[in-house]
Amino acid sequence: MIYTAEDIKSIVSEIIENRKSEGGIDSLYFVGCGGSLGALYPAKVFMDRESSVLRTGWINSNEFVHSVPKKFGKNSILCVACHQGNTPETVAAAKLGHEMGAAVIILTWKDESPIIEFGDYIIKYSFDPSVDHLGNKIDHGSDKVICALLIAAELLAMTEGYDHLPELYYGRKKLTGIIEDAREKLMGRAQAFAEEHAADSFIYTMGSGASWSSAYMESICIFMEMQWLDSAAIHSGEFFHGPFEVTDENTAFMLQVSEGSTRELDERALTFLNKYARRVEVIDAREFGLGAIDASVVDYFNHTFFNSVYSCYNSRLADVRKHPLSTRRYMWKVEY
């Protein structure tokens, strides 16, 4: 059976019920590769910050199967993300989780794929059509990032307790409207960005907190994978402890200024860049109204906001550089 984001509350409840006689659920591990791993990061940060009892982990699939945490087993939930359901390392991770008796939740975008057989629950998520060109209806509140977040929050609420579920669901409802507005407003800036950076060979992305991962995904999945540009994702708080020494008037930066608890880290980076850099693209979540989401939970919505507005930039950049986002030289083409 294929579930959706709407089923997460009952899925988590069922897992807890089923594990009662075996000591309950005491840990939640997030495992994936590349963009699918990045998408699970906000939920991991949520667990790190909000949970007092449950253990968590956020691990690349291949690293996970080679060095399974001692704690992992029948009292664990393994949440894996796998877009097409056929990434060999993530299939192996789901298989291992299944064999070790964990409750395996698979976030995927396809109804059928090799990974399906190893999942206790298959959740089909919403996916941004401006990236996949298939024209699906957008519901950013049901993308894989938010699915993972809901799994974490529901698990927390049902075990040790969590006070901000209403704010979280309200934020989820607001998200799509905020993103759609922002995309419209950003079209002009995205075109200018694409023209400015058409001949570049290198660009840094930067972010902090639970949305560092959208900077990571933009860097590795878009700039490196889909545009063959050299790139690195810098944490805004780490910037001042090494990375900032590369800054000069030619260095290109794409900076996320987030809404929420780590905003000051991003603002500090912006102040520095405004002084010493010349080629900085700033996306400020506050400018586009993400602050309408309650302060208790807004941190965890920045990732989807940034990740979703990036697609304006990505399509413009691909067009101007005449390098379609679908172009690959190794992925799915050679053995590796």
Next chain:
Amino acid sequence: MIYTAEDIKSIVSEIIENRKSEGGIDSLYFVGCGGSLGALYPAKVFMDRESSVLRTGWINSNEFVHSVPKKFGKNSILCVACHQGNTPETVAAAKLGHEMGAAVIILTWKDESPIIEFGDYIIKYSFDPSVDHLGNKIDHGSDKVICALLIAAELLAMTEGYDHLPELYYGRKKLTGIIEDAREKLMGRAQAFAEEHAADSFIYTMGSGASWSSAYMESICIFMEMQWLDSAAIHSGEFFHGPFEVTDENTAFMLQVSEGSTRELDERALTFLNKYARRVEVIDAREFGLGAIDASVVDYFNHTFFNSVYSCYNSRLADVRKHPLSTRRYMWKVEY
């Protein structure tokens, strides 16, 4: 009072004893900035993998003070690393930890500094003289990385139990000899590397597991900070999920092939690079005998091995590029 690595067992024991009446110690947080944060990563991975009960976190200092984990408090140990003891964000983190009643352990290299007053225990670590040019006697088994690892392992052994302390202390004893031999053997390769990359503007580092962090530190502290080269640290397992698309015959890589559980991830990256790249510097921990350390703990020694042999490369690169490692344009020079 200033302690050393030799005092860690008694420090951890004293903390546990002192917290007994308040519910004991249930968490160990690692906090720092840049290279000091990177150095705490192996201990964090150790906790993630080996512990079943204690919570852990590995957080940039400024992010930590802006979004303190809910769990953090009087039942926590806060382990911060701060080389000169004056990094403002890390001083703020130690101060916050002190105010919130955590047991604060400070790993530092100086006897006196602003951070000292916020520490319950000040541990002075060994520091590699080939980096700081002060000619101190080298003891790699007492650097900040190993100090943090010993804190984690002793805490684990004294609370939930840990079976491999003897192997860990044996590994610690072997480390300096292995590194000294490797450095001698690598001198020629380091010189060739420096000449090969003298005119480059970009270089990737790559690693996996508990030693991903030495690739991170080489990237942000040496290439970016001390050589003003653009750079990124790639996780060997993540490489195949985006980053590898940038590979061509000109792309420069510095690849760590680790000893231990995630070695296969690094070897897979090497196989790919041998086929599609031309400019790859490989440092293989096995070639230099790190395998003499027991398989149960060897993962946690790769970081110090790589980090310490990098200094051969760093000094050669700085000489050939005529860009001394001490050159800065922003750090300690402008306000930020």
